[in-house]
Amino acid sequence: MPRIREAAVTGLGMLTPAGTRPEDTWAALCRGRGLARHLPHLAGLPVEFGCAVPALDAHAELGRPLARRLDRFTHLAIAAARRAVGDAGLAPGSWNPDRVAVVLGVGSNSLTTYDREFGLLAQDRPTFVSPMALPRSLPNMVAAEVAIDLGVRGPVFSVSSACASGATALGIARDLVTSGTCDIALAGGSESALSRMAATCFAQMQALSRRAGDPAGACRPFDTRRDGLVLAEAAAVLVLERPDHAARRSAPVRALFRGFGSTADAHHPVAPHPEGSGARRAVLAALTDAVLTPSDIDHVNAHGTATPAGDAAEAQALLQVFDGDPPPVTASKSVLGHSMGAAAAVEAAVTVLTLEHQLIPPTANLIGQDPGRELDVVHTVPRPHPMATGLSSSFGFGGHNVVLVFTTP
Structure with a gap:
């Protein structure tokens, strides 16, 4: 085991x-x-x-x-x-x-x-x-x-x-x-x-x-x-x-940090792999580390930068990992912007809060998605959703892919 x-x-x-x-x-x-x-x-x-x-x-x-x-x-x-x-x-x-x-x-x-x-x-x-x-x-x-x-x-x-x-x-x-x-x-x-x-x-x-x-x-x-x-x-x-x-010390536990996956694209200095292969492998590595399967994930806090190539690659990776049916997704940068080296930590904290509140915040400014890459992106209003696990994904220049998994205590 x-x-x-x-x-x-x-x-x-x-x-x-x-x-x-x-x-x-x-x-x-x-x-x-x-x-x-x-x-x-x-x-x-x-x-x-x-x-x-x-x-x-x-x-x-x-x-x-x-x-x-x-x-x-x-x-x-x-x-x-x-x-x-x-x-x-x-x-x-x-x-x-x-x-x-x-x-x-x-x-x-x-x-x-x-x-x-x-x-x-x-x-x-x-x-x-x-x-x-x-x-x-x-x-x-x-x-x-x-x-x-x-x-x-x-x-x-x-x-x-x-x-x-x-x-x-x-x-x-x-x-x-x-x-x-x-x-x-x-x-x-x-x-x-x-x-x-x-x-x-x-x-x-x-x-x-x-x-x-x-x-x-x-x-x-x-x-x-x-x-x-x-x-x-x-x-x-x-x-x-x-x-x-x-x-x-009888400290209240807000969440458990259970999975960590890190991979590299080895593809391009600033562009993601177009099929999201490195992102997909990072998600799978985090799930393996957490001793979970894709079906165990209830929510994804996406990297979601709003760049044309980045979002397309991330959507492709999620569709592959979750066999075409990913759990509900949100993208915090739509509200908070992209704080670069801080963004992944902010989104990890937001994932913890999402699990605590059992509520998924909406993605701002979403009207229509790329045909063939549609995700269940929460938008317009928050969505109550029973959740035991949340996944936070982050990607960066140089082909860095890092995925974290959190669970309720």
Whole structure:
């Protein structure tokens, strides 16, 4: 009998374009309306809109000295980690710091810092470049700063698998917990993909929606009129524990993280395999890891970026895995936008909330699907649905495919 390796999810911390609490994100998803808006700092670029996290006062949240030293993506990560730890009923003084891990996904280093500092170099002002420019922008520092903030002394590192980074971080963290290496892991992802450089790069690749007249309706996963993704920022951190460790401290368990599958397309730097073969193998690997079959899955939180090729490949993969009849699907990016390295962690947290509420949020902006690739995409209004299992899929540039499986406790 295969051994089931599951970790208890005991805490959630989320900052998304909907707000700074999980309940804010859940309410916005259930309303089913896109949150993209015009952003003044993107004025003059080919695409001037995106999804920004509202109402995070980093100086008030972190203190002025720390906030000034760190970049936006680390502000978000620390705030999410603190909230997750509090939600789990933990405090840094209540744990053995050598038995706690931090594993966070990030898609890039901070282009926000580089926008500013490279500008100084271009002006022949190298002595004005901040001595903190390097440490505040290195990808590893997002996990390191969370560990410093919370006093964590176990394994601490960042991982990068493009838009699947947050899911990769969660899978690695689950294995640290279930192997006995750690008692607790704080895992997820953080990214602020709203710098002028990031917006310009994605626009030049023709990856962004150009619906400037209707930002809220711009992201259209699985819709025949989809024309690209919408950039966003976010952070999500989940607290993972061994079930016996959570039981010893009588911690409520929000869900069980049971399956992790990761594959590569080995096909193209930015395009998915057209038949979704890598995605299909990742789903099957996650199911095997969870000791489940396709018929056991009750819901799919899709990657659903609203790119023409990406959605078509993902739909094809789901139809193949589920023999033409996948369970109900939703695509959170239609509301929240695409937060790159954070997106997979956000969607993992949303999958946990979906199982808790026994309710599937709708996909925004869906009218019609590609003929021959129709899925049961929940849209218009939330759908009550009995669920014991949920699957969250994430894919990224370079052909990364990562799939997570969660179950009710």
